[in-house]
Structure formats: C-alpha cells, structure tokens
Amino acid sequence: MKPRIPLRVRTLALTLSAAALAVPLVNAPAEAAHTPLPRTGFETSNGARWTGQPEEQAFLAAVDRGSKRTSIGRIGTTKQGRPLQLVRIGAQHASHTVLLICSQHGDEPSGRDACLSTIRDLAYAKDRNTERLLARTRILVVPTANPDGRAANTRGNSDGVDINRDHIALKTAEGRATAAVIRDQRPDVIYDLHEYGATPPYYDKDLFDLWPRNLNTDAGVHRESQALSGQYVRPAAHHGGFSTGTYGIWTDPVTGDPIKQTAGDGQERILRNASGVKNAVGLLIESRVDPLTEEERADSSLNNRRRVGSQLSALGGLLSFTEERRDRLEATTTAARLSGFRDRGPVYLGGADNDPATPEETLQDPPCGYRLDAAQYADIKDELALHGVVSWPAGNDGAFVPLRQSQRELIPLLLDSRATYHLAPGQAITAC
Structure with missing residues (x-):
C-alpha cells in the first residue's frame, strides 16, 4: 500500500514545484499580473545556470520590499567578506519555528536555488493553506550557508574547511553563525539541503534523506525526525515523481535489501546529528547530481531542473509536516529541552x-x-x-x-x- 499523501502536501508541493519549471506561480496574487514577482537567475535562465551571488542579493532585497511577511538580517560575514544572511518568513513571534540551512557545501547548489524560490513563493502566496501555516509558524532560511564556497564552486569554505564538520568546534564564521541561530531561535525543525553523487545501481535515487543517528538524540525527537522522513518528505517526493532512499546505505537493486553503509553515521559534528543532540527534529536531504537520461546529459538545464524540482517536492512534505504536526512537534522539543534538567x-x-x-x-x-x-x-x-x-x-x-x-x-x-x-x-x- 502506498503511503497516504495529505492534501496539504500535494497543494504545497505543487505550488513550490512551479518555480523549478520557471512558470507562473499557481497562487500568485492578482497584482502580480502588473508587477512581476522577483525571479532567481536559475529561473530566468530556465535552469541553464545557477543563481549568482549578486543576483541572490538583488532577489532577496526585492522580496523583502515586496512582502510584509519577510525580513532579512545579517548573521555573519565570511572570510572573503560575503554576507551570511537569515530570512524570516511568517509569524515572527510564533513559538513554532522551522529552520532551513541551504547549501553548506558550495558545490551542491540545487538546495540553495530551491530555498531562494521557496522564500519568494511563501512570501507572496495567497492560498488558504499557506496563509494558515505562516500565521502560526516562523520559517527561517539561511539561503546560502557557504557563500565563499558557492562562489568558488567548492565543497569547503575559502579555507577549504567542510563547514558541515564544524558544528562542534565552531572554528568557521559559517559554523558560528549557524550555531548562534540555533541557540537564539530554538527551532523545532532543522532541515539541511545537500546533493550527492550516484553509484549505480546500488546508490541511485533522485533523493536520499537521513535523520539524526546520534544516540544522544531524545527518543521523541528521533521519532519525529523519522516521521518527517517516512510519512511526509518521501511521500511528497514520490508524488512529484521522484524516487527516494536512505542516505549512506547501498541497496541491492533487485531486492532492495541493504548491502553496506558508506556514510551517515552518528558524528555529533555534522549538522544533522548536532540538531538532534540540541533537541531539534533534524533531516538531511540529498538530491542526485548525476544526469538520469541521455537528454539530461545533452542538456544540463534539464538535469538542473530535475535536481531543484526534487528538492522542492520534498520541501512540500516538510511544510505539510510542519503544519499538521505543529502541536506534537512543540510538545516533543519542549519536553526534550526540559529533560536535561532531570x-x-x-x-x-x-x-x-x-x-x-x-x-x-x-x-x-x-x-x-x-x-x-x-x-x-x-x-x-x-x-x-x-x-x-x-x-x-x-x-x-x-x-x-x-x-x-x-x-x-x-x-x-x-x-x-x-x-x-x-x-x-x-x-x-x-x-x-
């Protein structure tokens, strides 16, 4: 039996997926017919290139000017002087908070472009489901967690440091900025967007995800993280036509049985695990970089649009999870934070x-x-x-x-x- 896909998953996923195809938003406001909504460099090129850093700044400034739902602040500065920014969307004083961390690895750009278009989609949406979500939830987005690495198209930052291995030592400006946001904003959910290279036929899905494996994760937080994966993100991706699996686990292509683990352990210095240890529901998402078809090999824009589209479908599941399980999430993370005092x-x-x-x-x-x-x-x-x-x-x-x-x-x-x-x-x- 296929997992049930809640209506709100389908509605939000379809709304968000429009951006990946560079078509008008399903729920764009009426005034958009006269004033075009801001678009990313990825969208204006129809996926032929990724959004540049100056384009990102212009895009975010335009969204900030055009929507009362959003505000943008600077949370740090990279070694090369680029801004680390936090975008706030929705109810600024709500107790329920979701944090998106986009493209910690600079050579994994699809999550970043998915985050940018999602910021715009949420800022301008007029449908009842999204307005209900944003009336009760703060959505925080670090749209480019590694600006120097993105500019250079490198995994690490300008010092060559993998910032997704710096969530304990906090030696990088990027890692310190993320830690401060988690400390000050106390998110209930931390969603970390990445990409991976496939190894056919054993490791070859459109999307992989993984929850906090660290054993110090509160049991309730661990359950909710697995529910986010299995009951929401994966069904939403499947509804969008994308295959899914567990990050770091090779599987037999015939039986689906696990063969070996190649990544995804319990290291506390990885954000996915640091999230769990710090009492937030966490999920790592990884989209497939490699072309799937001869058409994608011949036209990189097709491949790029699939990569971003898969991220957007999964984000629809996250938003549905956030709305439908809001009370349960708040109770779970609050209990986890209080348990330390015992x-x-x-x-x-x-x-x-x-x-x-x-x-x-x-x-x-x-x-x-x-x-x-x-x-x-x-x-x-x-x-x-x-x-x-x-x-x-x-x-x-x-x-x-x-x-x-x-x-x-x-x-x-x-x-x-x-x-x-x-x-x-x-x-x-x-x-x-």
Whole structure:
C-alpha cells in the first residue's frame, strides 16, 4: 500500500514545484499580473545556470520590499567578506519555528536555488493553506550557508574547511553563525539541503534523506525526525515523481535489501546529528547530481531542473509536516529541552541508532559536571556560549559546567577527553 499523501502536501508541493519549471506561480496574487514577482537567475535562465551571488542579493532585497511577511538580517560575514544572511518568513513571534540551512557545501547548489524560490513563493502566496501555516509558524532560511564556497564552486569554505564538520568546534564564521541561530531561535525543525553523487545501481535515487543517528538524540525527537522522513518528505517526493532512499546505505537493486553503509553515521559534528543532540527534529536531504537520461546529459538545464524540482517536492512534505504536526512537534522539543534538567540517563560518546555504543563509549553514570581551568575556559568560553551551554565561575578565572541544563547530552561531547571531537579535556566532577 502506498503511503497516504495529505492534501496539504500535494497543494504545497505543487505550488513550490512551479518555480523549478520557471512558470507562473499557481497562487500568485492578482497584482502580480502588473508587477512581476522577483525571479532567481536559475529561473530566468530556465535552469541553464545557477543563481549568482549578486543576483541572490538583488532577489532577496526585492522580496523583502515586496512582502510584509519577510525580513532579512545579517548573521555573519565570511572570510572573503560575503554576507551570511537569515530570512524570516511568517509569524515572527510564533513559538513554532522551522529552520532551513541551504547549501553548506558550495558545490551542491540545487538546495540553495530551491530555498531562494521557496522564500519568494511563501512570501507572496495567497492560498488558504499557506496563509494558515505562516500565521502560526516562523520559517527561517539561511539561503546560502557557504557563500565563499558557492562562489568558488567548492565543497569547503575559502579555507577549504567542510563547514558541515564544524558544528562542534565552531572554528568557521559559517559554523558560528549557524550555531548562534540555533541557540537564539530554538527551532523545532532543522532541515539541511545537500546533493550527492550516484553509484549505480546500488546508490541511485533522485533523493536520499537521513535523520539524526546520534544516540544522544531524545527518543521523541528521533521519532519525529523519522516521521518527517517516512510519512511526509518521501511521500511528497514520490508524488512529484521522484524516487527516494536512505542516505549512506547501498541497496541491492533487485531486492532492495541493504548491502553496506558508506556514510551517515552518528558524528555529533555534522549538522544533522548536532540538531538532534540540541533537541531539534533534524533531516538531511540529498538530491542526485548525476544526469538520469541521455537528454539530461545533452542538456544540463534539464538535469538542473530535475535536481531543484526534487528538492522542492520534498520541501512540500516538510511544510505539510510542519503544519499538521505543529502541536506534537512543540510538545516533543519542549519536553526534550526540559529533560536535561532531570540529569538522568546515560550519555554516549560513540555509536549510532544502527550501531550500538560499546561500554567504552557509554557514560552510564555521567559526572555532574566538568571543571575547566582558566586557560581552558578562556580558550573555549565563546564556543560554549554559542552552543548555549551555561557555565559557572569556579575560582582563579576557571569555570564549572554542570550537566543539569537543557544541553545536558552535548556537554560531555564538548568536554570529556574520551569524546572524539571534544573542545577541551575538562575534569569530570562526580560529586556536586
């Protein structure tokens, strides 16, 4: 039996997919007949090229001027001086928040162009479903999470750093900006848009996705992340005519059975996992870069439109999930954030939801906190603050970081010497 596709999934997915084909929006306002809506460089070229950085700035400025639903702010600056921006759409004081992080890898542009046209579509939409969504939800978008990498068409930033491996250390301007947004805006959902290279016939879908695998993800957050994938994003993509699968898992093309895992572990420094550890529902989405047909090989614009179209179909599922499960989502993320104050249960320094942690990777009885000396605290206090971790002064300018707080499970990953990506080897304090 095929998964049920809710009506709102179909409505929103069809509205959003119009942008990928560079045709007029289904729900464009009447005044658009006299004043054309802003269009991206991708759209004006019908997919022949990706939107340039100056075009992005002009496009966002036009949307900001033309819609009362949107506001645009600067959240950082790259090493080469390009702006890192956050677009806010919808109810600015709503308690329910969704965050889109677009193209952390600069050579994966389809998610970025999908995000740009989605910003415009939401800003100008007049249909009842979208207006209802935006009346109760804040949608935040970082349209280009790696502007220097996008300008150079490189995976990493201008220093060659993969910013999707910097969500613990926070050494890059890009990683720090994202951490600050997560800390300050407290999103219920973090949706991370990427692309991948296919390996036929074992790894060859239009779209792959993956939820937080890190074992420190709250059980309710983990369930909602899997529901976002299996009940909304994948059915919406299928309705759009796109195939889907689980990121990082090769499958037998005949039986569909998994063969081996090649990516998608529980590393806490990856945004998908950092989202879960920080008590937000998370999902990674990956569209297929490689041409599917001889026509796409001969005409890159066809391939590009498919790549963006698949991202837009999946985004329709995300928006439907956001609206239909809003109350459940808020209850789940609130409970996860409060659970840290109970200070109970193990913390895992390794493993994943498909790879049980070993005894050596499990803090079955975690310490009540970690002591940092003055030098350690001076070195990492900014990163602790960006992560939203609370610390207390502790003599001679050092600090004590208690586990009894919202970010409980994150703290050992930052401060335990056994954690793979720890910032400093804090002294575990067992009696407080």
